Amino acid sequence: MAVSALDAPAGDAGAPPREDHGGGPHDGGRHGHGRRGHGGTGGPISGRSPVSSFVGHAVLTVLSLACIFPICWMYATSLRRPSDIYSTSVLPWPLSIGNYRHAADMIPIGQMLLNTFVVASLTALGQLLTGLLAAYAFTAWRFRGQRLLYLLFVGTWLVPFQVTMVSNYTLLFRLGLLNTLAGVVIPTLCTALGVLLLRQHMESFPREVLEAARIDGRSSWSTLWTVVVPNLRPALAALGIVLFINAWNEYFWPSMVLQQANSMIQLGLRGFLGGTEGNDWGGIMAASGLACLPIFGLYLVLQRHIVNAFVHSGLK
Numbered sequence: 001m002a003v004s005a006l007d008a009p010a011g012d013a014g015a016p017p018r019e020d021h022g023g024g025p026h027d028g029g030r031h032g033h034g035r036r037g038h039g040g041t042g043g044p045i046s047g048r049s050p051v052s053s054f055v056g057h058a059v060l061t062v063l064s065l066a067c068i069f070p071i072c073w074m075y076a077t078s079l080r081r082p083s084d085i086y087s088t089s090v091l092p093w094p095l096s097i098g099n100y101r102h103a104a105d106m107i108p109i110g111q112m113l114l115n116t117f118v119v120a121s122l123t124a125l126g127q128l129l130t131g132l133l134a135a136y137a138f139t140a141w142r143f144r145g146q147r148l149l150y151l152l153f154v155g156t157w158l159v160p161f162q163v164t165m166v167s168n169y170t171l172l173f174r175l176g177l178l179n180t181l182a183g184v185v186i187p188t189l190c191t192a193l194g195v196l197l198l199r200q201h202m203e204s205f206p207r208e209v210l211e212a213a214r215i216d217g218r219s220s221w222s223t224l225w226t227v228v229v230p231n232l233r234p235a236l237a238a239l240g241i242v243l244f245i246n247a248w249n250e251y252f253w254p255s256m257v258l259q260q261a262n263s264m265i266q267l268g269l270r271g272f273l274g275g276t277e278g279n280d281w282g283g284i285m286a287a288s289g290l291a292c293l294p295i296f297g298l299y300l301v302l303q304r305h306i307v308n309a310f311v312h313s314g315l316k
Helices: 028-037 050-078 098-106 109-140 146-158 161-175 181-188 192-203 207-215 220-231 233-249 252-257 265-272 281-312
Strands: none
Touching: 050 281, 098 109, 098 265, 098 281, 109 146, 109 181, 109 192, 109 220, 109 233, 109 265, 109 281, 146 192, 161 181, 161 252, 181 252, 192 233, 207 220, 220 233, 233 281, 252 265, 265 281
């Protein structure tokens, strides 16, 4: 609102009237435009155009369909009748569970799934525990040669498993652990991947909280389990499911240690290949479909924690 000379204080009676900077018709180029830039009539400026957003979603949709289609085809093939196993129809009709019955008759699939679940669970838990302890040591303490030791530790991730395969096999032979589930688990209880990922999350953890825990009289062991771990649940869940899937899908090492083909599901699936009548596609699709169910169930249980891990790490 403009202030006239009559409204001015007595000491300023002779002063010229003040300019109105609020709504003059010639003032919009300077002040009005500035207000629009801060969220006025012009509104906020979008970072992405509708066309680029549409293209991005279209690409993600195509990639998602490319990932989902083989799984859908696997279950569709497993539900076909044996006479329709080579049908190209996307939807199987009429539905049949004959392939699942055949797979259950061919291999002890229930026992094999249980053995595989035990091995994968113990492997993932062992790798999580060793990775957590090592990452906490590299983060919470400072000591000479820390960086060099960390680089050497992570460098083992670049060493192919085939390089240490023979030495591990020889050690298991001397310990009498060949053809046992323990022989599959023990050499894989430590992985540099877990240390690398957990250390990155712990580096972003406020050090003031750790110092406050020490001042409060907590030991390093107590600080780890009562302060650090509760705040790392999303990261631990995301890493846990990755390690579990890697152990579940491992084929080469169990095939070396275990001489019985019906001990784990990875080894049992090869029994449907290369038969006298060719590959048994109905049986292998049914057995593979059953082998995927524990992975899907684990993901559904830990889905919320996995999403939180991506959000907390800055990934959208």
